[in-house]
Amino acid sequence: MNQIEARDLTLGYGTKEVIRGVDLTIEKGEFISIIGPSGVGKSTLLMSLNATTDILGGSLRVLGEEVGHLGPASLKRLRTKVGVIFQCCNLVPRLPVLDNIASGMLQRKSVLSSLFRYYSKAEHEEIYDYMKVVGMESEALSRCDRLSGGQKQRVAIARAIAQTPEIILADEPISSLDPVSARRVMETLRNANREYGMTVVSNLHQLSYARDYCNRIIGINDGQIIFDDAPEKLTDAIVRDIYGVEDPEADMSQDCSPVLLPQPEVEVMATA
Template identity: 45%
Template structure:
């Protein structure tokens, strides 16, 4: 369970990132956050694992405060949260399995990991994670030889190898074509259902949000202006979130 308690974020230049956010995300939900760029989607998502600091309020995961965690506490919290980025953020020169294994470093002492040797169980776990996103056969291929969609699946496998309880995905399909977009979204949805991993995704395609989310949260200028089921997220509701009518380039389109 992720709880936002009166969370605000004001940037040093005075602009407002988040304003009085109060949210509770239950275990196993697949939440999609929508809003215009600059509405605070990334800020909200990245505050959950404190990749961004907040100015006031508190964020708790299963009752533990992220905001007040010390260095080592924070690392343990982050270990249980997988993160997926728009630009994949893989080590391109390293093999796929090395990238997935890097998700395991939080489980070992710094000294132990310096040589880059991981126990057999970690390797098995990583191969299982790759199996789950259907690219096990690419385990020993260099990451930069994979297509964008495959690279994003490697980063999902990295989150799975972490044995994460929560997955945060910041615009995970923004640099992918429509076909691979669907495959990556299907993977995220399937993992969410099969492993009951709480998943929070930032998206700007509103039809994708409706199709995959169990709950949609709309942000505008750092405030929650919509919070409801995909059925409630009508075109009118989106017009409210965006402050204008929905444009056709905000739809991915049907395949």
């Protein structure tokens, strides 16, 4: 079943077109990464699937709804079915892991019980299951501002799963993480995909993770989808076309090296 169907879709801001006239179909249960150089429109495309980017032309259907024509109530309903994970997690820092994950269930709980952070035994068990999926059950009562970046990201994924969405969108979920934490986060997304059958679409800068974890890669450049296929079809020549460089990951690590700035000239005051 197609969950996402874009036809001749143009996205952008005001009159500025960022993604131009693309066709895209995503089926239930896929695990997709969107790759491409910085500023090329990955986040713009990803967030259009949650109806937060302006559609400048064409059509976009998400879970059977024409995104450009939704009123506030239908928009809200659609967004409950599309969970979003941001790079900087957006957790409530002073609340424990358990409550942060529970907040994903808010739309399924009564206002009163969520206000007083009261959870039934069944809800506790459900939250515990989500914690186990992301490997955070031993930190249930730890405040989120005391967790590492990778742990926070895993809590954010558990919160998105707790929302029981049909689609999870993750915008650069591992960009600030060390390789071990990054792998755990990608494995967690894979669990959401495999155990709960949720479709996962993630923007990734790290090509090797896209190759290892996803079953489909979409490469963007110059407002167009220039690659859309299985990871094993992504040849070095295509990577060069997408990024304009031989080895984007080596290039990115060079970007992180310290830049030597010219020393300011010291002004010598003339003394009388």
